[in-house]
Amino acid sequence: MTSIYPEINNFLAAVARTQTRHGEMIYLKGDAYIGRGLELYGELSEGETTLFQQVLRSNSVVIEAGANIGLHTLPLAHAVGPGGRVIAFEPQRIIFQVLCANLALNGIANVLIRNEAVGDTRASGDQWINVPPVDYSRHNNFGGIELGGDKGEPVRVISIDSLNLSQLAMLKADVEGMELSCLRGAADTIRRLRPLLYVENNRPHLSADLNKCMMDMDYKLWWHIPPLYESNNFKNNPQNVFPATISINVLAVPNERKTKVKGKLFRSVERPEEDWRSRFSNQ
Secondary structure (H helix, E strand, O other): OOOOOOOOOOHHHHEEEEEEOOEEEEEEOOEOOHHHHHHHHOOOOHHHHHHHHHHOOOOOEEEEEOOOOOOOHHHHHHHHOOOOEEEEEOOOHHHHHHHHHHHHHOOOOOEEEEOOEEOOOOOOOOEEEEEOOOOOOOOEOHHHOOOOOOOOEEEEEEOHHHHOOOOOOEEEEOOOOOHHHHHHOOHHHHHHHOOEEEEEOOOHHHHHHHHHHHHHOOEEEEEEOOEOOOOOOOOOOOOOOOOOOEOOEEEEEEHHHOOOOOOOOEEEOOOOOOOHHHHOOOO
């Protein structure tokens, strides 16, 4: 019988450990971005982490939809402190298990981790979606795996609204094309608690609907495009293997906060359908 579950021929040969800016971490050696970044630099897209450290306070509650192996989970946990809570979702079972190991390795106890996907379940209630078969011993972008299709390992989809949270400082969503569904499934939570939203928006065919959704929720939006490589990286490695490679995200702040966001990596979103490149064309 053929197993529907992803397998690693030799798991120990597929992973390694390294010291990073935010703690010791296990990573998949074949991962084209997160694994390689941790191996070479002890960090990746550190501009995102810097932003989180600036906007979050101790004792806050944060949701991280799409936590992967904990690249941002660890610094988020540090940012909210022992009295805070990070609720982290990761649907890929092998990646989830590495995430668990990294939290244990660093003695982090303020993260609630769930091996589930996040989406909009209002129409049909309980839902499941397939994690496609992946060979984690091979070279791949494991953070870019899109869920769905007829084959793979089924994982439950839940809505953020189903958590019935009483507080939420920030919702971070990097869920490979499911960002709009994630926000729609959090509509009531967003209306009640008005958290900051930090959402990956790197798919042109989905961008306008995603931006419009946040604007319709009465949010002001800014593009945020931090580079993957920083010259002052943790391992002081001068070689940039990610030239001109950036993370494309949107920071959304409730309009009632009257917040002004400044910096060379930020540009306000003026229209839902705009291309982020048009806002940075003078750089």
